[in-house]
Amino acid sequence: MQTPEDEITIAIAVDLAVLKPHQRRAFAGLDQYRRAVKVRGVPELAAKIAESFAPYAVFDGDQVLRYPAIAPFIAQTLYAIPIELRRGACDSDRQKACDARERMARLISSQLLGRYRFEHLRHVGASCHANWDAAFEARFGKTSG
Template sequence: MRTLADEIGTAIEVDLAVMPPHQRRAYAGLDQYRRPVEVRGVQELAKGIAESFGAFAIFDVETVLRSPAIAPFVTQTLYAIPLELRRAACDRDRLKAEGARKEMARIISAALLARYHFEPLKHVSASCHPNWEQAFEQQFGAGRGEGSSR
């Protein structure tokens, strides 16, 4: 049986796996010829990873947050990942790149789970519920902390 930690780790792995190659290289500080350049695109990547948790209420102690509210923490976590690991995720050897992406996903999910508590929205997924806002308010109430507005 899959745990919540498994679900979160898998969501991050998928985000990293489907990232366009140019975005992956930018995050690793590589140009199209794999030469070192300035790291770019970290905020966009963090936003994408945070959006993966749209079907969750995310608790920071007592405050309930929606997924965009964790993007700054994800950004910090992405910057903390060693550059060598980010570059390994761009390797031409698929197994090496996959292993690096899995390790990156493990680091990110461990950091998220250490900081936040994730609660799946009942009977809701971000892709199939027509009114996510209403479902969130029904389950967790309006005005339950500063992160309750989107």
């Protein structure tokens, strides 16, 4: 059985694995010829990773947040990942690239779990509930984010 920590790590690992090659290279500061360039796309990647947490209520202390509110923290965490590790995720050796993505996912999840607490939501979208925002506020009250 997976722990919530495992679920979060796996969600991040999947997000990193399904990145298009040009997005992965941009995050690693590489161009199409694998030359070093300025790192790009970190806020977009952070938003994509944060979106994976839509089925969770995110607690920052006793304040409850929705997933978009954690995107800036995720971006900050992504910038802190060593460039060598990011570039390792672009390696032509599939196993090395996979290992690098798994290490990045563990780093990101450990930072998130160190700062936030995640709780599964019963209603995760408008298709599940007529007024998702009302259901969220009924369970958790007014939120930030």
